[in-house]
Amino acid sequence: MADALSNLLEVNWHCPGFAHWRFAHWPDSGETVLFDVKSGQTHFLAPLATAVLEVLSEEPRSGRTVLDALSSRVEPVELGALRQQLADVVRRLEAAGLVEQWN
Numbered sequence: 001m002a003d004a005l006s007n008l009l010e011v012n013w014h015c016p017g018f019a020h021w022r023f024a025h026w027p028d029s030g031e032t033v034l035f036d037v038k039s040g041q042t043h044f045l046a047p048l049a050t051a052v053l054e055v056l057s058e059e060p061r062s063g064r065t066v067l068d069a070l071s072s073r074v075e076p077v078e079l080g081a082l083r084q085q086l087a088d089v090v091r092r093l094e095a096a097g098l099v100e101q102w103n
Contacts, residue, residue, distance in 0.1 A: 004087040009067060012102040013090065014060035015053060025050070034098070043096060048082075048089050053098065060102035063090065 015021075020038040025031070032050040034043040045053070048070075055061060055069045067086060074082055093099040 004091075005083060008087045008090055009063040012060045012062050013056055013066065013099050014102040015056045015098060016100050017098070018053075018057050023050075039097075043098065046089070048085055049093055052086075052089055052093060056099060066090075 017036055017038060020036055022035045022037060024033045024035075030047045032045040032047070034045055034053075035041075036043070051070055051073065052066060055066050061069075063086075067083070070082060070086070071079055090099060094101075
């Protein structure tokens with residue numbers, strides 16, 4: 001897992017289809033639904049996936065910048081869990097076509 005996180009941190013990421021997305025968020029449940037107008041696909045997002053997309057929505061950013069931005073949103077005791085989950089979440093977003101590597 002450490003290698004996956006290390007690789008993620010060194011890559012720049014972006015959301016190529018962000019302009020075509022519509023979000024619905026239910027604050028009480030933490031659930032977010034993303035509808036891609038262009039593709040017609042709907043994605044159900046976990047809170048961490050939603051947070052990653054928020055960080056990447058304005059411009060491409062490195063994985064390290066994403067981790068730093070998200071670290072400021074969690075309690076210090078949650079940092080270990082965040083680091084463990086981040087690589088998996090980004091890879092799932094990449095597999096769904098919601099984020100891509102940016103060079």
